[in-house]
Amino acid sequence: MLVPPAIPPLTPIDELIESLRTTPPPAAAPIERDIVYGMCTVGDAGRIHDKHLLAALGWTVGTRLDIRCRPDGAVLVHSTEYGETHVSANYNFRVPYRQRRIADLNVGDKVLLVAHPADQQLAIYPPPALHAVFGQPRNRAI
Template sequence: MSGLVLPVIPSSASPSGRRELRRNPLPLASFPLVRERDAVYGLCTLGANGRISDRALLAVLGWVPGTRLGIWESGGLLVVSVDPGGVFGITAAGHLMLPSSARRWVRLRKGDRVLLVANPSVARLIVHPPVVLDAMVAPVHEVAFGGEVS
C-alpha cells in the first residue's frame, strides 16, 4: 500500500449504534457562602532593596507616603503595622521598603513572589514568603489530588 490510510471505526456499545459515555460527577469543594474576613489579597514580586510596589493594597490600608510603620516576624511571616514611632515608612513614591534585616528573618530575596494580605480593620499587612506558601498549599493539594503533592 502506498499512502493509503484506512478509517478507524469504533465498535458500537449500544443498540442505537452510539457509544454511551458515563462519567462520575466531579467533586465540588465546599466554601463558605459569605466571606467572614475583610482581608484584601495581592501578589507582588519583591523588588530591589525589598520594595513592595502594590500601591492599591497599601491604599486599602490608608497608608500614604510618610506613614510610619513597625515591622516584625511572627511564625515565618512579616507583619507590618502602623507605628507612630516606627523607623520604617511608606516612601515618597508610595512603596513599602522591607529592610534587609526583615528580609533575612524570613529568607526573602529580590525577585521572590510573595502573597500580601491586608487587613484594613486593623491596618495590618502580612507578607507571606514562598516557603510559607509552600507549607500552606501542600496539604490542600494533597487532599485535592488524592495524596499527590504538587
C-alpha cells in the first residue's frame, strides 16, 4: 500500500484561514423567475392551503378551479369559469377524492406545490410522484 507524501500547502497561512472565513456561495437562483414554489400538508378532505401561492396566482375567494391528474402522478389545477371546486374563504381548496385516489394523495401527506402564474396553473406533487424523481439512489462524487 502506497502512502501519499505529506506535503504542506504552498499557499500562505493567512490566505488559507481567510478562505475558511468567507461565506458560502449563495444558492443558485431558479432558472425561471416566474415560478413560485411552496409546500403544504394535505388537510382534512384533501384541502390544500397556501395563501402565498394563491395570491401569486391571483386566485381570490370564489375562484373556480379545474383539477386533473397527470400520468406521472402530479395533480394539475387550473383557473376556469366552470370548475368543480373553488377557493374558499380560508384561502384553501379541496382536491376531490377521485383525483386524490388516482394520484395516491392522502390526508397528512406533505406535497410540493409549483405555481406558474403566467399560465394560471398549479402543480401538486404528492410523495409517490416525488419518489419517482428523487427516490432512486444516485452516484455520489467524493
